[in-house]
Amino acid sequence: ETGVTQSPTHLIKTRGQQVTLRCSSQSGHNTVSWYQQALGQGPQFIFQYYREEENGRGNFPPRFSGLQFPNYSSELNVNALELDDSALYLCASSLARDRSNYGYTFGSGTRLTVV
Amino acid sequence: GNSVTQMEGPVTLSEEAFLTINCTYTATGYPSLFWYVQYPGEGLQLLLKATKADDKGSNKGFEATYRKETTSFHLEKGSVQVSDSAVYFCALSSHDTGGFKTIFGAGTRLFVKA
Numbered sequence: 001e002t003g004v005t006q007s008p009t010h011l012i013k014t015r016g017q018q019v020t021l022r023c024s025s026q027s028g029h030n031t032v033s034w035y036q037q038a039l040g041q042g043p044q045f046i047f048q049y050y051r052e053e054e055n056g057r058g059n060f061p062p063r064f065s066g067l068q069f070p071n072y073s074s075e076l077n078v079n080a081l082e083l084d085d086s087a088l089y090l091c092a093s094s095l096a097r098d099r100s101n102y103g104y105t106f107g108s109g110t111r112l113t114v115v
Numbered sequence: 116g117n118s119v120t121q122m123e124g125p126v127t128l129s130e131e132a133f134l135t136i137n138c139t140y141t142a143t144g145y146p147s148l149f150w151y152v153q154y155p156g157e158g159l160q161l162l163l164k165a166t167k168a169d170d171k172g173s174n175k176g177f178e179a180t181y182r183k184e185t186t187s188f189h190l191e192k193g194s195v196q197v198s199d200s201a202v203y204f205c206a207l208s209s210h211d212t213g214g215f216k217t218i219f220g221a222g223t224r225l226f227v228k229a
Contacts, residue, residue: 010121045218054214055214056213056217057214087158090159104159107158
């Protein structure tokens with residue numbers, strides 16, 4: 001089975017620009033979540049999608065938005081980029097049943113640098 | 116709100132030593148608890164999980180027991196190896212009226228010396 005793949009691996013953007021990061025979930029998984037990880041810190045939950053609908057969100061402003069597609073791939077969009085948005089962005093997928101989370105499979109991440 | 120607190124690192128041990136990495140949490144309801152590991156140069160991997168009180172998760176010689184009375188999920192291993200050197204993250208997932216959330220601790224770096 002394939003794992004979680006993210007693209008691109010590295011990206012440099014200018015402050016004020018918009019960026020789209022992409023993720024392909026592991027085969028058979030119906031849930032995808034996105035995280036922001038600053039250097040030396042734990043991942044911070046941005047949001048989660050279950051069957052194409054957002055079903056949870058962390059403390060991130062509305063300029064962070066997402067989509068999940070029928071094939072369970074996903075996008076993270078960030079508008080009006082700020083310097084503090086520079087981080088590693090992780091995508092993770094899982095198979096959720098009811099309201100239980102059985103653990104995520106993570107991608108290798110996209111390193112975003114805002115200059 | 117929900118939170119996860121884990122012991123600060125780095126933790127340095129000799130090979131075959133006993134490992135404990137403490138993790139405590141605050142949460143409403145009944146969260147699921149996890150330990151993830153990040154080996155040097157690699158992505159995050161699920162190490163073990165427990166979905167209800169008194170469950171014990173185990174994998175690769177590591178164990179953690181979901182203790183609701185002490186709101187803890189400490190990671191233990193009886194005899195560490197050099198290959199266990201990595202960053203370990205405690206995490207919880209919960210679902211309440213505010214929706215689904217997953218929270219990670221800050222991570223604990225483990226160095227194992229030969």
